[in-house]
Amino acid sequence: MKQIPMLDLQLEYQYMKEDIDAAIKECLEHQKWILGPEVEELENKIAEYLGVKHCVGVSSGTEALVLSLRTLAIKLKGLEYFDKTDEIITTPFTFTATGDAILRAGATPVFVDIDPTTYNIDPMKIKQYLTQNPKLKTRGSTNIVGIIPVHLYGQPCNMDEILKIAQEYNLFVLEDVAQAFGSMWKEKKLGSIGTTGAFSFFPSKNLGGFGDSGMVSTNDDTLAELMRMLLKHGGKDKYNVDHIGYNARLDTLQAAILLAKFKYIDEFNERRRKIAEIYNQELSGIDGIVLPINHSTTQSFNNSTSEYHHGHVYHQYTIRVNSGQRDELLKYLKDKGISTMIYYPVPLHKMKVFDGRCAVNGSLKESDQVVKDVLSLPIEPLQNEKETKHIVDWIKNYFGT
Ligand SMILES: Cc1ncc(COP(=O)(O)O)c(C=O)c1O
Structure with missing residues (x-):
């Protein structure tokens, strides 16, 4: 495999x-x-x-x-x-x-x-x-x-x-x-x-x-x-x-x-962007996945404070998997030989080291939620198109699309 x-x-x-x-x-x-x-x-x-x-x-x-x-x-x-x-x-x-x-x-x-x-x-x-x-x-x-x-x-x-x-x-x-x-x-x-x-x-x-x-x-x-x-x-x-x-x-x-x-940094960042583009195209429209904000999704975010500029260097390509399916998808992909990672599973305000040593601005509900949903996909700059499509195919397979 x-x-x-x-x-x-x-x-x-x-x-x-x-x-x-x-x-x-x-x-x-x-x-x-x-x-x-x-x-x-x-x-x-x-x-x-x-x-x-x-x-x-x-x-x-x-x-x-x-x-x-x-x-x-x-x-x-x-x-x-x-x-x-x-x-x-x-x-x-x-x-x-x-x-x-x-x-x-x-x-x-x-x-x-x-x-x-x-x-x-x-x-x-x-x-x-x-x-x-x-x-x-x-x-x-x-x-x-x-x-x-x-x-x-x-x-x-x-x-x-x-x-x-x-x-x-x-x-x-x-x-x-x-x-x-x-x-x-x-x-x-x-x-x-x-x-x-x-x-x-x-x-x-x-x-x-x-x-x-x-x-x-x-x-x-x-x-x-x-x-x-x-x-x-x-x-x-x-x-x-x-x-x-x-x-x-x-x-x-x-x-x-x-x-x-x-010497290779700009080339490698560009390679990351190209892989991200494939993910963006192939995974868009799958019910249950939220893709990272990008050119094609910018329009729908006009009312928020976020603003997208094509500066992203995709250190991680991170999706959100809704409905509590994140951990199941992670295991499914692992069984197919595809590594993924959760960055980050625990928000800082929930860590012992910050207990009694930090202040919080009211509710941190977005952070509390995303730690349950995020999943970073492989984005090795030298990963070829076939490999990226292989990952995509198994994700589509999981969602039955
Ligand atoms: C957001 C962020 N801040 C700080 C660090 C710390 O960097 P280092 O591991 O080189 O000490 C890292 C990396 O691990 C990081 O991802």
Whole structure:
């Protein structure tokens, strides 16, 4: 039976083998393992690609979030950490690291519900929290300091609305771009719009290394300088430090591999879009499935706050399966050799780690519902049309169409 994985990193390696092997060999020859020349080269290339002043390589996407927040605390408050009265608004429908970074930076996460048509934080609900929160009126006992929009599955958040709110309430915007390398909001690359952007190069990401690594993007000179201090123990001078720092450098070897893979990022994102187009065409009209918002579905969403732009890079192609059939479909496809994944089965506000440590904006009913419905289908950029159609055929078979 043909097995179809979510991703096939072996296949991708074979496709880029010459470039990757040459990059690794170069490192073996120069032996500059800590902050070697590849780190700066990657930072410069990605800064140019995104259209930002600074990119700072770090050891993971999680550290990119934590370092962004820590540097913001230093810049905005003159303190090493935020404190519990500092609130940061984000989505509960994301990977744990987004919320966890807020706790690690000392602040309180405020979970605001998503727009179910995009799975991203709903700007109208952010506005609602800001206008209805009675504590805001006294500003002082509680201080809402920022927003972390997460471009989930590679789909851009509505950055116009988010920036408008941020400007009105004087909030920073930290874009969580872990899943959306190369994606755009209108004419701008994600990660170039907010105060900072946090990228992950986890192996399964659109641009993924051979281990953990990440990057922060920013146009802010002070934040970039602080970031470079914090990632190497907290000082400009490693042996005489100013801040509570980390060992969170981007590894030279990862940077070299990422440089080799970076050459392919636009091609691979385009391949993902082509696979998504096949899914969109083949699966549309099946009763019981909701497809990701796309060109052909935009019209029906005119009344919502969501806005579709062709920036989606389909880190995941995620459908909603209604009527409680999601888990049954997952098992059905597994029996046919087709892998699928649930991103994410538990919203952050239901996790023990956030219990008593977060605030919520009223009901989070959309997030509570989508965790029961979502199913991500295989979207390996090198997956061929026949394989995509094979997946489609079994899904149609399940629904009897
Ligand atoms: C939305 C989101 N934020 C943050 C992270 C954390 O990135 P990393 O695994 O590189 O620490 C991830 C990836 O796993 C993610 O998907």
